[in-house]
Amino acid sequence: MADSAHKIHARQVKAWFADKQILQGVDMAIPKNQVTAIIGPSGCGKSTFIRCINRMHELVDVARFEGEILLDEQDVYGSDVDPVLLRRRVGMVFQKPNPFPTMSIRDNVLAGLKMTGRLKKSEADAIVERSLGKAALWGEVKDRLKEPGGGLSGGQQQRLCIARSLAVDPEVLLMDEPCSALDPIATARIEDLLSDLRQNYTIVIVTHNMQQATRVSDKTAFFLHGELIEFGETDSLFTHPADSRTEDYITGKFG
């Protein structure tokens, strides 16, 4: 059933926090090496959906999940899947930049490899330079790699977090409103970055900002009340929405 054009297949994904059902059964096929944006009003389940993909959802005590999510052909909720190993393949960048405060810029980049015991000392320098380079941060920090990551500006911190995720060499990068805490210039830099990254990674970005979705994504999904209302090419979804609820949302009638 899985095809090579799609990296992730979600089938009848349902999620709960305690008794509150957040996702009502989402079916969605996420294309490989493209940027997929998920938009929708607050509380529509878009963040919960991507947190189901790398099994971060289940870290909350009262969280529950039903359904099937295939990464390539493997069910990520299969009994043979270790969520810790899964998260090395499916990286995540969070809403608020969260560099590790006790680590230097360099150690932040290497943190994932160090924590999973996969760092070869001889490769460390190359990995640091390559990852920071991909995150468009190398030029700004190459002379102060030993300084704490918390000393960078918000936008730089977020790019450091992207570099940190890339260093563990994931296949998918989930981004949960990565620019919501950033100013417009820092936001623009991250958006530029996404168009470069999509050549090698499958990117899913949750965003509040519809302009951002039109700028960065190939496909866009519109979530409302835990359901996937519409999913299609970004250009056509924003110019000719098929569903009236999508139209109401993108024209600003609610949300």
Place this chain on the structure above:
Amino acid sequence: MLDATASALRTVGTESEPAPRAAGGGEKLIETLLLLCAVLSIITTIGVLAVLLFETVSFFTKVSFSQFFADAKWTPLFANKHFGIWPLVSGTLLTSVIAISVALPLGLMAAIYLSEFAGPRTRAFVKPTLELLAGVPTIVYGYFALVFLTPILQAFMPQVEAFNALSPGLIMGIMIMPMISSLSEDALHAVPNELREGAYGLGASKLSTIFRVVVPAAKSGVVAAVTLAVSRAIGETMIVTIAGGAQPNFTFDPRGAVETMTAFIISVSKGDTPTGTIEYQTIFAVGSMLFLMTFTMNFITQRLLRSSRGKGL
């Protein structure tokens, strides 16, 4: 969403600030009262220091520094007087080191369990129970060490004397452990969840997340907890007086009897030593030494914390 709430709260705060202050004497009175409370504690501290210093200076006019620091015998109450402080210092250090080597690993592990593993119900039960340990009167701990733990230790190690450093040291460790676990747990709990998620998102296991990210981020709180606990151990009196013996031996063998600085002070001040004599003044000299030790330790810790904070903490 939390950010929004926080900024909303902040707005409320700034709006209420320029509101005119309640005028009149009532507020002034309360302000003065509060100031007096703060001043009172400062005055007390200065008073304690002044008495310590005064008696200590008077002690050192009769006993030279070299008699105090370059002698390994402490017999100020005997006819043949020696004033070497080191036996008391070694007794204090020995029991404190034993205590902290019990309390630090146990306390930290308990804190990690409570903060990172225990469910809310377990935490609600275990944490106050642990804190109860700190509320047991030290005299009870002292007799517990003397009549319960020491015989057990002797059963395993026949060389252990009836009075020894090991037994009160271990019991002191149990006593200060809740201090470390409780304060460290607060520090671990305060580490923002985003950091844990960041580590999980990189494919880190729970254990490496805890030891590489959470504990380092809580370091300043843990260090503060340990400092407090060490000060408590150094200053602890009853347990070591009862179970440690009263023999100022310059030794680091935990099996034998020792006398700590606090135990010496107690033994002199509860006796009938007349004020103004050299025997009486020794307790102030020892007290000053004790104060110097805890003060130095707090100072070093403060410096450590400041430098680690400078590195992004």
